[in-house]
Amino acid sequence: MPILNKNLTSQLSSLSWNRAQPLIVVDADEVLLQFVCGLERFLASRNLWFDVVSYKLFGNIKEVGTNTPVSEDSVKLLLHDFFIEASHNLDPVPGASAALESFAARAQIVVLSNVPETQKTQRRDNLHQHGMPYPVVANEGLKDEAMAMMAAQTDAPVFLLDDITHHLKATKERLPHCHCIHIIGDPRLSALVPEQTTGTYRAADWDAASGYIDQVLIDYGL
Ligand SMILES: [Mg+2]
Known part of the structure; x- marks a missing residue:
């Protein structure tokens, strides 16, 4: 058990x-x-975007302009900040x-x-x-x-x-x-x-x- x-x-x-x-x-x-629309607003404020190509966040959060995916550690930190700053304000x-x-x-x-x-x-x-x-x-x-x-x-x-x-x-x-x-x-x-x-x-x-x-x-x- x-x-x-x-x-x-x-x-x-x-x-x-x-x-x-x-x-x-x-x-x-x-x-x-x-969640995703709220996350996209949050990422935009950090010059990032979510490329909705698969059902996962890791690898799909990218820098605006270069389209370079941010690292897994960065995604974890971003999600931590997102929950604190923006998760109370989702549609x-x-x-x-x-x-x-x-x-x-x-x-x-x-x-x-x-x-x-x-x-x-x-x-x-x-x-x-x-x-x-x-x-x-x-x-x-x-x-x-x-x-x-x-x-x-x-x-x-x-x-x-x-x-x-x-x-x-x-x-x-x-x-x-x-x-x-x-x-x-x-x-x-x-x-x-x-x-x-x-x-x-x-x-x-x-x-x-x-x-x-x-x-x-x-x-x-x-
Ligand atoms: Mg869910």
């Missing part, structure tokens, strides 16, 4: 749970918030707020984000400002551990929406009953990723994701 992340345990114990209500767990970056992914609001009365909604815990309040405020006043859990690494802990709190259907396939795959392997939805906010990134990952539903946008969740809830009589 993996060792429980103590921090995760304390974060989750501070939330209230309802066993009868479905649980909708949502990633933030590129699901609720436009929402279209349709996210309205979709979640439509489920808020009949489901528990939790944002599970791989964000440094020191930035959790900023992230929560950023989401709140865009009409998404849901609890934020700061995760690290794969999300299946946090999903297993949260799924244990409900007897109703469980959903995970994420743009990163390895989070969905790990969760599906560990929790076969979890409805895993693959959604990518940025259309340029979305175009780079193959249509379907085994065991997951690929949603073109929030309308599609919302329709899928709604149908599952109807099928369960909820």
